[in-house]
Amino acid sequence: MTAPRLSVIVPVKDEEAAIAPFVTRVGGVLDGLREPDGTPLSWEILFIDDGSKDATLAAIHAAHRADPRVWALSLSRNFGKEAALSAGLDHALGDAVIPIDVDMQDPPEVIGEMLDRWRAGCEVVYGIRRDRQTDSLPKRMTADLYYRAHNWLSSDKIPEHAGDFRLLDRKVVEVIKLMPERNRFMKGLFAWSGFRQAGVEYDRAERQVGRTKFNYWKLWTLALDGITSASTVPLRIWSYLGAMIALVALVYAAFVVIRTVIYGADVAGYPSMMVAILFLGGVQLLSLGVLGEYIGRILVEVKRRPIYVIRERIEGQD
Template sequence: MSGVEFSLIIPVKDEEAAIAPCLARVVAVLEALDDPVAHSFEILFIDDGSSDATLDMIRKANAADPRIRAISLSRNFGKEAALSAGLDAARGAAVVPLDVDLQDPPEALPKMIAEWRAGYDVVCGVRDNRQTDTLPKRITADFYYRAHNWLSDDKIPEHAGDFRLLDRKVVEVIRRMPERNRFMKGLFAWAGFKQTAVSYHREERKHGRTKYNYWKLWTLAIDGITSASTVPLRIWSYLGGLVALGALAYALFIIVRTLTTGIIVPGYASLMVAILFLGGLQLLSLGVLGEYVGRILTETKGRPLYIVRERIGD
């Protein structure tokens, strides 16, 4: 190993206004620590295809402080791939992913490091509230965490994001995972190890604006569930069985009614309802199956998770 005690991974895309405030606050927190981390840390930016002056800001920061490094990807590969690139390049004995918007406050890092020193391998940052989110986002986030933990054996802490401390041995386990469809919170949960949590107050975003809209959050949720569980496939098997049993029961009812009351011409409305209902179920089941088949295709292609265009500070 390089001897670096602590690595902070910060994925960025078009965040030129946030680089300097983020560094000022993070460096102040780390240098004030009563811990060896204060004298042995690195800050690793992952530039995920920025089109503004983000990379220039990072170059200036590196020229002033060699503890600041960066990897620039050849295009926008997405946050999950950027985090993977950061884990591959981080050199610290402990690693923490952090968003540049500082909604997850660096002031929580001392508590995380203290828990790590106490023997924990993973220290999750858990939000004590979601008041900075809109009401629809709070409701959908709560529903997602509950749904994910109900469907998957790999439970993720509720209201915990990517902000967490990972010991080097946990990082190495995650780096060895070969899948291309990556949901990092699920991978962190799958790895296991001795875990604890640190609560913190999530702040308002002060610089730039979020890159996540509701559609991207929905896509991330689908990726999270399909990467962690095959229960959705089983659900459609069970539902298909129930519909088949219902159809059989209805057929028996028709036979009995015909034998007792004579032949009755079936109604157009009931026939159309049955056809549309069963057709809708088939299309939905094909959609769920398609999600999994699409992931199989991505895995069989074997393309790299990301491509590095430039390294700064190596």
């Protein structure tokens, strides 16, 4: 395949109804883009079928037959969105690469402005959700809390309210492809890579076709992956907390000894003893949980299994 100027990579899972509307809208936007000399912009749309159980792959086949610039990789099972994004970055051919969701909540019309920023010298142009009113109040609040927590704990700052929708220069893509870790949080990897970055604001629309595959548990898991992959501060926090508790215990022990010497024998009450035991037990279990999160990630890394497995490729002429 001749390398196009722009690659759009789209992770999908059980999105059969969204494929055709997405290709129609995004293809129309891309066909309207021009190079600085006025020639049409060459492009491709690369779908990553992340273990769909419905007719998503058949819909992609149909889109490919209608336009060979649409092609796909079908993974052997559901590896998760981060793995699907990695597969797309590994196989995209363009000088610039744009990950985008198939639900079109991120408007493809912004791509033209991203390209302008790219041509002006920015190697990463990320989309910023100016208005998140289409999300529920709990989701908006937890998202805001997560961004603040991540940027406080990690030295790799991620732009607030910026998702995976962004333009990446080929140089950035090659850096991401060199990263060997299996526990992947793509927004953190994008931030770590550096380069000249700029933001483009847009209003996020409501989802028109299908339904989201992310529930609150998956979002919580993604948040944990993001923090533990980008920072060791949680481990340090529990080390400091343990030191503070030990210091308070020593001070209290000294107080008990001095009071016993001055006023005689002192028998501690049962309630205060139970509170101390339960508090320290809870702190120890929570500390083991934090440590276990990091040890589990070490286990995944040392196995060195592939991030994804490709079952089928849809490319060339059918």
